[in-house]
Amino acid sequence: MSKLYKSLISDGYVSLSVLETTDLVNAAIKTHKLNEGAAKTLGGLLTACAYMAGCLKSERGAVSLTVKAEGDAGTASVSGDINGHIRGYIDGACNGKLHGGYLTVIKDDGFYRPFVGTCELVGNDVSQNLMQYYDKSEQIPTAIAIGVKMQGGECIAAGGVVMQLMPGYTQEIMDAAEERMQAFVNVADVVEKYGADGIIDEFFKDEINKGQLYLTFPEYKCNCSRKKIEGVIMPVGKDELYKIIEEEGAVRVHCHYCNTDYEFTRADVDKLFG
Ligand SMILES: [Zn+2]
Numbered sequence: 001m002s003k004l005y006k007s008l009i010s011d012g013y014v015s016l017s018v019l020e021t022t023d024l025v026n027a028a029i030k031t032h033k034l035n036e037g038a039a040k041t042l043g044g045l046l047t048a049c050a051y052m053a054g055c056l057k058s059e060r061g062a063v064s065l066t067v068k069a070e071g072d073a074g075t076a077s078v079s080g081d082i083n084g085h086i087r088g089y090i091d092g093a094c095n096g097k098l099h100g101g102y103l104t105v106i107k108d109d110g111f112y113r114p115f116v117g118t119c120e121l122v123g124n125d126v127s128q129n130l131m132q133y134y135d136k137s138e139q140i141p142t143a144i145a146i147g148v149k150m151q152g153g154e155c156i157a158a159g160g161v162v163m164q165l166m167p168g169y170t171q172e173i174m175d176a177a178e179e180r181m182q183a184f185v186n187v188a189d190v191v192e193k194y195g196a197d198g199i200i201d202e203f204f205k206d207e208i209n210k211g212q213l214y215l216t217f218p219e220y221k222c223n224c225s226r227k228k229i230e231g232v233i234m235p236v237g238k239d240e241l242y243k244i245i246e247e248e249g250a251v252r253v254h255c256h257y258c259n260t261d262y263e264f265t266r267a268d269v270d271k272l273f274g
Contacts, residue, residue, distance in 0.1 A: 003196040004054045004084070006214045009207045013169040014177050016204065017054065017162040019218075020196035021047045024086060025148055025155040027220035031259050032089060036150045041098055042090040043148035043158050044126030045078045049088065050218035051144075051162055052107070053080030060110030067129075069101035069121060079257075085221035087257040103129050105137065127160070134164075141165040141174060143181045147188030157192035160184075161199065222258035229253050229262045230272060241269045 002024040009016045025043035028034065034042060045065055052063045064079035076098065078088030101121050108114035117137030122128050127144045134142035146160035161184040163177045183203060184190055194202055200213065233241060233251060241264070244251050251264040264272075 002050070002218045004050055004216045004218055005196055005200055006054060006216075007200075007204070007208045007212055008166070009163075009204060010173050010176065013166050013173045015164045015166055016208075017051050017164075018159070018196050018199050018204075019047055019050055019146075019161075020159040020191055020199075021050055021218065022155055022158045022191070024050060024218055024220050025158040028088060029153075029155060031220070034090070036153065037097065038090045039150055039155060040148045041124070041126065042076055042078070042088055043155060044146050045076055045090075046086050046088050046220070047146045047148070047158055047160050048126055048130050048144075049078040049080040050084065050086050051146075051160065052105075053082060053084055053086060053218065054216060056082045056107075056109060058082065058110035060108075062108045062110075064106045066104045066106075067098050067101065067121065068104070069098045074098070077256075080218070081223070084216050084218035085223060086218050087220060087222045089256040098124050098129075103133055105133055141169075143177060145181060145184040145187040147186065147191070149188035149192060157188045159191035159196060160187055161190075222255060222260070224255040224258060224260060226262060229255075230264075233264065234272060238269065238273045242266065245269065 003020045005018040007016050024046055028042055028046055029039050049063060049065055056063060059082060061082040062079060066077040068075050074091030076090035080086040098121055102118055103121055104118045106114050106116050117133060119133050119136045122132050127146045131142060131144050134140050142162065142164040144162050148158040149156050163181060165174060190199060233253065241251055245266050253262045
């Protein structure tokens with residue numbers, strides 16, 4: 001089971017998140033049959049997305065991160081909602097290499113227009129890219145350590161620790177947070193050793209008031225459904241759909257996130273417009 005702990009530390013000036021996402025990453029590996037490089041990168045992005053989804057406030061909130069790298073490096077996209085349902089895909093051919101392109105974050109809190117932030121990729125590391133995003137786009141000092149550890153084609157540990165400074169923080173608080181992040185330079189190893197529960201106990205116990213420790217369970221879950229796909233193909237129009245069926249035997253829609261194929265026959269289309 002994947003976990004996301006959230007709490008305030010340092011007298012309320014630091015918002016702490018601790019993630020254990022091993023199961024989430026393994027679900028993605030299974031869904032997409034990922035190679036090791038792709039699993040590491042997509043796993044990192046899924047973990048980042050689980051963190052960001054955990055920061056959403058509205059019931060209809062959703063967040064997505066898309067990476068478009070240049071040249072032979074690939075494309076990856078993850079999205080999540082306030083229920084902690086996270087999904088994603090990666091262009092497997094790129095072996096997880098992401099550089100020389102852009103990271104785009106779309107955050108929709110369900111109230112106003114979605115917030116869109118784009119920044120240039122600074123390297124292959126998800127933590128670095130996300131920190132840069134927070135610095136440049138949201139202008140909130142955020143320290144992020146996200147890691148994925150693979151062995152024999154399987155993820156044996158994935159997760160992260162995030163410290164985000166709250167308004168009114170002092171230089172002293174910032175320095176202290178940076179200092180504490182040093183313990184999580186190899187965060188996948190720390191997750192492997194302690195798990196999310198253990199990280200809270202081992203590193204933050206004295207500071208966290210038990211009543212203010214929030215735990216949620218992010219999971220790999222797609223929000224597609226036959227009903228939703230019907231809504232996507234309807235606007236194509238009855239005649240055009242008939243034409244596709246004549247030429248290709250059926251209308252086929254593939255969901256990249258969960259690798260599900262939806263097929264619509266002539267009878268299905270008749271029913272749709274009936
Ligand atoms: Zn799907």
